[in-house]
Amino acid sequence: MEKQQIDFSDTQIAFAGKSDKALKETAWLFSMMNQPFLVKWGSKLAMKAVEWNLPFAHQVVKNTIFKQFCGGTTLLDSLPNIEHLGHFQVHSILDYGAEAKSSETDFNWTMNEALRAIDFAARHKIPFVVIKISGLARFELLEKMQSGNEWTEAEQKEYFNASKRADAICHTARDKGIMILIDAEESWIQETIDKMVNILMARYNKDKAVVFNTLQMYRNDGLKQLQAAFQLSQAQNYILGVKLVRGAYMEKERNRAEELDYPSPINPDKATTDKMFDDALLFCLERGKKMAIMNASHNVASNLLQADWMDSHQIPKNHPHYWFAQLYGMSDNITFHLAANGYNVAKYVVYGSVQDVTPYLIRRAQENTAVTGDMSREYRFIQKELQRRGL
Numbered sequence: 001m002e003k004q005q006i007d008f009s010d011t012q013i014a015f016a017g018k019s020d021k022a023l024k025e026t027a028w029l030f031s032m033m034n035q036p037f038l039v040k041w042g043s044k045l046a047m048k049a050v051e052w053n054l055p056f057a058h059q060v061v062k063n064t065i066f067k068q069f070c071g072g073t074t075l076l077d078s079l080p081n082i083e084h085l086g087h088f089q090v091h092s093i094l095d096y097g098a099e100a101k102s103s104e105t106d107f108n109w110t111m112n113e114a115l116r117a118i119d120f121a122a123r124h125k126i127p128f129v130v131i132k133i134s135g136l137a138r139f140e141l142l143e144k145m146q147s148g149n150e151w152t153e154a155e156q157k158e159y160f161n162a163s164k165r166a167d168a169i170c171h172t173a174r175d176k177g178i179m180i181l182i183d184a185e186e187s188w189i190q191e192t193i194d195k196m197v198n199i200l201m202a203r204y205n206k207d208k209a210v211v212f213n214t215l216q217m218y219r220n221d222g223l224k225q226l227q228a229a230f231q232l233s234q235a236q237n238y239i240l241g242v243k244l245v246r247g248a249y250m251e252k253e254r255n256r257a258e259e260l261d262y263p264s265p266i267n268p269d270k271a272t273t274d275k276m277f278d279d280a281l282l283f284c285l286e287r288g289k290k291m292a293i294m295n296a297s298h299n300v301a302s303n304l305l306q307a308d309w310m311d312s313h314q315i316p317k318n319h320p321h322y323w324f325a326q327l328y329g330m331s332d333n334i335t336f337h338l339a340a341n342g343y344n345v346a347k348y349v350v351y352g353s354v355q356d357v358t359p360y361l362i363r364r365a366q367e368n369t370a371v372t373g374d375m376s377r378e379y380r381f382i383q384k385e386l387q388r389r390g391l
Contacts, residue, residue, distance in 0.1 A: 005304065006307055006341055008304075008333045008337050009381075009384075011388060012385070012388060013337055013340050014332045014381060014385070015332060015336075015381075015382070015385045016336060017084060017085075017087070017088055020391055023389070026382055027383065029065065029068055030376065033365050058354045058355070061354050061361070066354055066357065069330070069361055070328070070329075070349075070351060070352070071349035071351045072351050073351065074351060078349055078351045081349065082124065082126065082349060085349075089339040089340070089342075090335055090336065090345060090346065091127050091128070091344070091345065092347055093127075093129070093130055093181065093325060094117045094129045094130065094349060094351070095130040096110070096117060096350075097350040097352035097356060097357035098110075098353075098356035098357070101135070102139075104158075104161065107135070107137065107161075108165070110131075110135040111136060111168060114131050114169045115169065117129045118172050118178050119172075119176065121176075122176040122178055126178075127179055128178070129178055129181070131166070131180060131181075132182070132185065133192075133196060133197075134189065136162050137158070137159065137162030137165075138158065141158055141162070142189035142192040143188055143189050145192045146188060146189055146191045146192045147188075167200065167203070173204075173211075174204045174210045179209065179210055180211050181214065181294070182213055182214060183214050184213075184215065184216045184247070185249075186249055186252065187249075187253055194225075198229070198232060201233065201241060202238050205233075205241060206239070207239075208239060208320070209320075210241070212242060212243045213229065214243040214244075214296075215242060215243070215245070216247035216248070217244060217273055217276045217277040217280055218246050218247030218250055218266050218267050219247065219265050219267070220267050222276050223276055223283070226242065226280050226284070227283070229242070233291065234290065239292060240290070240292070241291070241294075242291060242292070242293055243293075243294040243325075244277060244281060244294070245296045246273055246274075246299075253266050274302075277297065278301070278302055281306060282309070285309050285310070285313075285322070288319070289321075291321065292322075292323070293323065294324070294325055295323065295324050298327070298330060298331040300334065303338065310322060310343075317341070317342040317343045317344070318342065318343075318344055319344070320344075322344060323344045324338050324343055324344065324345040325345065325346045325347070326345075326347060326348070327348045327364070328347045328348055328349050328350060329364070330378060331378070332381075335347060
């Protein structure tokens with residue numbers, strides 16, 4: 001019998017978790033985000049209003065865009081949303097949303113926040129916690145290491161401390177049965193991050209995937225990086241953990257390459273990136289016995305590719321080496337359909353104070369702004385469900 005493909009356009013399943021009132025609120029918010037001028041100037045005003053603690057600014061942000069894209073201000077505050085997702089068989093990924101800091105005190109605080117998240121995850125059966133290496137070490141330090149310039153004794157100590165923080169997080173995660181996703185960052189510090197993560201994977205991924213590195217497929221060397229990472233894991237006898245994304249720093253990468261006059265590390269167009277992502281995904285899927293893969297994509301075709309591949313190769317849908325993930329508040333049509341069909345799928349549940357997560361929220365608003373005169377994909381799905389419900 002021919003397999004019936006998942007219908008990601010079925011909005012009844014996609015928005016099963018939203019009440020009529022919540023759906024109307026979401027529709028209003030996305031209608032606002034589909035006005036580029038409003039997003040451009042509203043983002044700047046919101047950032048300043050929150051930064052300056054203007055009256056009602058926090059409350060306005062919290063009741064609108066924060067409510068859509070964040071789980072809560074704290075772990076405990078996020079729990080009702082995490083449990084709501086769990087009711088629909090959607091797992092959670094805990095992601096503390098504060099941007100990178102710069103002092104040793106800040107880095108230790110970030111480490112302790114990750115340790116708190118791991119403990120919370122273990123108590124509430126949450127499989128993943130996210131960390132950023134730039135949250136544990138100075139950006140300039142990571143950049144200097146990659147440049148090959150000689151370090152001072154103080155910098156060597158600084159890097160040692162950062163490595164110990166990352167190790168403490170992964171050690172605790174291993175002991176408590178939690179998986180750690182380490183975010184990708186800018187290309188001029190990524191090599192430093194990769195080296196650190198490879199050491200952590202060699203240490204903690206002997207029996208199962210505990211630590212996952214993130215590879216960005218909008219980089220023109222993305223597939224080569226993946227192949228090299230797999231070869232290293234085989235040579236050192238550990239399970240490679242990989243989260244695949246398209247990428248998050250495209251404009252920043254291209255602008256820096258132009259300013260400093262070096263070839264851009266970014267693919268020339270979206271079609272090239274899409275092909276590289278799917279080629280990398282197939283590379284991972286075919287080696288699922290020796291590595292664990294998280295397909296962190298909002299692209300319907302890439303999600304269908306993995307679901308269909310698993311089905312045709314008779315891979316159990318809940319196999320621990322095969323995961324999907326999307327951001328909280330986005331692509332519910334993908335997440336909830338995968339969950340309804342029995343696949344391992346999780347939402348990135350970002351949490352933190354309104355002030356801390358405002359930069360993250362602005363990026364989400366900008367992503368959802370209509371590039372053309374058409375409504376964004378998200379808004380079209382919401383409108384379709386409103387019509388289906390007769391609202």
